[in-house]
Amino acid sequence: MANTAVAAPDSGLTQAQLAKRYGLRVAGERPSLAEYTRRLWAYRHFMTAYSRAKVASSFSSTQLGQLWQVLTPLTNAAVYYLIFGVIIAQHKNVPNFIAYLCTGVFIFMFTQSAALNGTKAITSNLGLIRALQFPRAALPITVTMVQFQQLLMSMVVLAAIVLLTGEPLTLRWLLLAPALVLQSVFNVGLTMAVARLGSKITDLKQVMPFVLRTWMYASGVLYPVALFREQLPNWAATLLEANPPLVFIELARYALLDSHQPHLVASPLWLWTLALAWAIVMGIGGFVYFWRGEEEYGRG
Template identity: 50%
Template sequence: MSETTHDGAVAVSAPPSPDEGLSPAELADKYGLSVSGARPGLGAYVGQLWGRRHFILAFSQAKLTAQYSQAKLGQLWQVATPLLNALVYFLIFGLILEAGRGMDLKVYIPFLVTGVFVFTFTQSSVMAGVRAISGNLGLVRALHFPRASLPISFALQQLQQLLFSMIVLFVVAVAFGSYPSMAWLLIVPALALQFLFNMGLALIMARMGAKTPDLAQLMPFVMRTWMYASGVMFSIPLVLEGKPAWIADVLQWNPAAVYMDLIRFALIDGYSGKNLPPHVWALGLGWAVLVAVGGFVYFWKAEERYGRG
């Protein structure tokens, strides 16, 4: 198209654009454009995580190796730390406060050590999850990868640390008369369920910690309260004997107590099924599925917001 201007010159105008009048959303749809960093669909997100499985494993192993790299005893602290905690709890709760009353000492000591090791697995997963995003902002902002890789990797790191500790736990159990049996095989599904639960909890705390970094300062108090309410140092049914039954039920149904009870039942001779709440395996499975699936979806919904702002 052309037209003559007032001075006689001929001006050529461009033909109208075929995109004229289209909104940004319509333009993006027409040319297959998408927002940079947009959250992928849930199925695609799971596929991305599976594609990063080698990174998740390698990252967890690197973190585990580096955790005590500055200490002279190195990786021995993976076992020594929960064992020393168990010793302190035994001195205070076992000897002074007699929290193990009603239990034979041969049962109470492996009972206590198991509780400390198993609860530490959950506690460490939660604390690592809180800082999974906020403590790795450089990595989050520099590279494109599914952010769930970080809290999952930290939960996996804590599982590997627990597996090292289990060697000492087995030694303690044998030293106090609980010898290997077929029941010990139940430890494997119990730990698998606890890992799923811890992973979901780490994902939940990672999203919350990314938005509120101060949560990392609050969580030690929350975890300490949870520990005291979960029967780490005492048998809930024995200590609450004579109290309203619903109190013991609520405390035994909480997931930390459920997973400790499952592993104690599998590992310790003399810790019979009467110490467990009804349908304890169903409870363990329910908590694992609910928190793992719910935590994953909850984390995924904020995928595009991590590392921004």
């Protein structure tokens, strides 16, 4: 009896066709944006627990522990007050300069710390990235969550400073909450953007302190924002007044400092519009930019 050859059912199919038939996918393949967002949401409990653990361990080797969450911004504010308030005497140009300065320092440090730590979000977690499969965006988001938890402690101290320096407690204080929410969304997008850049440009973490210091000086943290109009061309002053940290700082001062109301850089409505725009643009833009590099993280 002659042997009858039986053709293999998959003969003649390419690797791509075989993979599609059996539901195989490339390891580490980037999912769609909607799927990626769904997966990231599924890891929300992990991000919450991880951020709390990071906060608890961040000062575990120091004697004062988490008290440094308050002492660090207070020390910075004291140094800046000595230089700008006493030596340069800017306190003569700003009503309640202590509260004005502390509000600027505390709010700016939220963005500064998120950006600085976000630069290392990928490179400092390569072991975790290579060992486990999860949406890498969880790492920069966790960075912002850590900084937000530290900010809340700072806000308690800031409220005490504002009251002790003679500012009244008003209903406008409630506006601080949405301002911080918008700043947090902005920070998440910024952190994701610098996290991807930091994973590609390893020297970025060395450059960031200089970038952030320049950004602070351009954000009206240490001196009257009115100096922009006095010392710069109109186009440059307008550009600096739309600077996102300055916008969030001015909203915080609007909420907390009754003495600052006549000196706001713009109308409250315009400041809220800018804050919302920056939160949307940076929040969505940073997320999409980070997602597009999902396949790159931990490679090489």
